[in-house]
Amino acid sequence: MGIGSANVSERAQQPPELAISTVIFALRTDAGHGRPTLWLPLVRRTRQPFRDLWALPGGPLSAAESLQDAAARSLQETTGLQPSYLEQLYAFGGLDRSPVQRMVSIVYWALVRPDEAALARETENVGWFRADCLDRLAFDHNLIVDYALWRLRNKVEYGSIAYDFLGPKFTLAQVREVYEAVLGRKLDPANFRRQLRSTPDIEETDEYVQGGRHRPPRLYRYTGAAAQRNNGPLSQTVE
Amino acid sequence: MGIGSANVSERAQQPPELAISTVIFALRTDAGHGRPTLWLPLVRRTRQPFRDLWALPGGPLSAAESLQDAAARSLQETTGLQPSYLEQLYAFGGLDRSPVQRMVSIVYWALVRPDEAALARETENVGWFRADCLDRLAFDHNLIVDYALWRLRNKVEYGSIAYDFLGPKFTLAQVREVYEAVLGRKLDPANFRRQLRSTPDIEETDEYVQGGRHRPPRLYRYTGAAAQRNNGPLSQTVE
DNA sequence: CCAAAAGTGTTTGACTTACACCCATGA
DNA sequence: TCATGGGTGTAAGTCAAACACTTTTGG
Structure with a gap:
């Protein structure tokens, strides 16, 4: 608690960090029943905070790229995928998103076709998970995925x-x-x-x-x- | 052109600036016909770039406030109003939004009730305008207002x-x-x-x-x- | 022939649109 | 009384849900 307070007063001086993340959806035909289900790729955090928890792929915004380009790039770098659809989801900027530093994340969501998703690399630090049963993710990423799911359902109906x-x-x-x-x-x-x-x-x-x-x-x-x-x-x- | 290129290469070093702006809608009963129409407050720019053009109220994001709080604050400071509705609109981050510096704006949109809007101060540098006939605004703010209008119409129908x-x-x-x-x-x-x-x-x-x-x-x-x-x-x- | 998915037709009820009509008030 | 907006009724049209039914394949 004392450490937490120290962090808060410390970081009040620094400007907020700006990052871009992406929620990537793909359909995979589950082995159990023949029907496809929603999956998404996550990256394992190798550093604090939330070390060893899974998180959305993303990274900082470079000075020379647009928001959408940054989303596409981070998506490409982590999963090797090219999205067939890419749209801005929301900007998350709550004060307590990260225990270390104030962070503002502009989040995109993307769809990939099954042929693309099939050749997605799955490594030690990149895994695919069913979107409807995720356990605890880093930061507020559970909330973000839920919101992306809500948007996806809306868009598909409309x-x-x-x-x-x-x-x-x-x-x-x-x-x-x-x-x-x-x-x-x-x-x-x-x-x-x-x-x-x-x-x-x-x-x-x-x-x-x-x-x-x-x-x-x-x-x-x-x-x-x-x-x-x-x-x-x-x-x-x-x- | 030469100056422009210099600016671009210069600012590629700096991190993008993060700002919060708000599109504020109110209904005013026009004197002409008795029916109410959509109005919004704008602030006159007193500095370059786009000096003397009208722009959306806004400002930088303080380290200790959430995005929504920042929107409410800038709204309060410029117009003295308290919104009855406040929602995030979109994050704008194109490379050429400002000729001076790379800027990312997280934009909110707000509604105010007529009693609030009535006591809105109108000064030399704060004016109210009909939302459907604006002339050239600073930055990409015409585009932003159009998008806010589109969202407002969607929300009102739904x-x-x-x-x-x-x-x-x-x-x-x-x-x-x-x-x-x-x-x-x-x-x-x-x-x-x-x-x-x-x-x-x-x-x-x-x-x-x-x-x-x-x-x-x-x-x-x-x-x-x-x-x-x-x-x-x-x-x-x-x- | 049988099972099951592909594809067609039909009925029904809910909801929207257009518009005719009555009500209540100030002038 | 008349003009006008407040408020009700109703018939026609549109659309989606439910479901019966035919078609075409593999086994």
Whole structure:
């Protein structure tokens, strides 16, 4: 306690540290049941504070890069991944986020496609975890992940985020599985299908997935421009 | 151009400056037609860059205050107002926001009630302007105001933001005028009324507004807890 | 043939929109 | 009494949930 107070009065002199972190979501097909679930990569802290706890990937903001570039860079450096979607989540700046120093974190969230996620390196200090059952993370990162999950669920219900989890061609059942994994509940296949077909940006191909145990499903393609989605005020297509 | 390049290479050494700004909205009943419109306070810049242009109120982040506290403080200092709603908007960190120095601004947006807004001081360097017809502001503040407007319109359609523009008791027509001012279009009084009455948080009082030229309208009260609204991940009621 | 997923059709109820209509007040 | 906004009723249209049903494959 005495040490804590000393820290507080000490650090009141220094300017707040500014860092960029990223919550990265990917879909992985769990071995247990065949359905995909949400996973995310975390890095193990090798220094105090919170040494040996898992934390979100991130780092300081370099002087010559934009916030979004910094998020993409830290993501690339820690996991080797390229995101298919990247959007600012929130700026966290509470006084007691770190016991050592006042820290302001501008947090982004990202989606990666399964082919990308498959070649993600998993090392001693980088691990993948199911998003819905994390244990204690460093700093306030549990809160941040929960908020990112909330935003992801909102976006998937509203917009066209789901395709950023998928490859260029997909069955409608795969899209439904994305929705079900993100929202955590089953959806009516018939109604879901109609709903998707009624949107303008889904185009059917002439290809079918062969080799399944049942009737071969048709493959579809997403034709909506990725840029037309609202990921912040800087995408000029905001009306 | 030569000077610009020198600045860029110079400032690449320094860490980015961190500032907090706030977009403050209030409803004012325009003298022209009786209907209220959206206004916001701006401060005149007295120094370079953008000297003599109007800008959003704000300032640096002190080491001992949270982001939201900093927003409330800068709001209080420049306009003397206390907001009825305050939420983080976005963190702006583009490389070319300021010609002088790399700057990261965490921007909040706020609503104030008309009684508060009425006693807002208007000085040589603090002025109020209609939100829909601003001329050139300092930095990227036009973009920021536009984005704040977009968020405000979204929130008003979805949530219970409108009551933060109003006093403790109000007529349903006043609520409708808030919606109309924010959304910029007329709404059917009959349907709007029904829609509001069907929400749980509107309670009728036994009072009526006397003295109008027509049938006296009933006064209502908003009973929804202000805390139950989602203004960010830190409101613990986020499910 | 059977099981199961792909895909289609139909019914139902909830909700929105438009608009006709009555009520209460000041002028 | 009339004009006007407050307030109620109602029919048409839209949309999503529920679910029965047909199609097509592997076993």
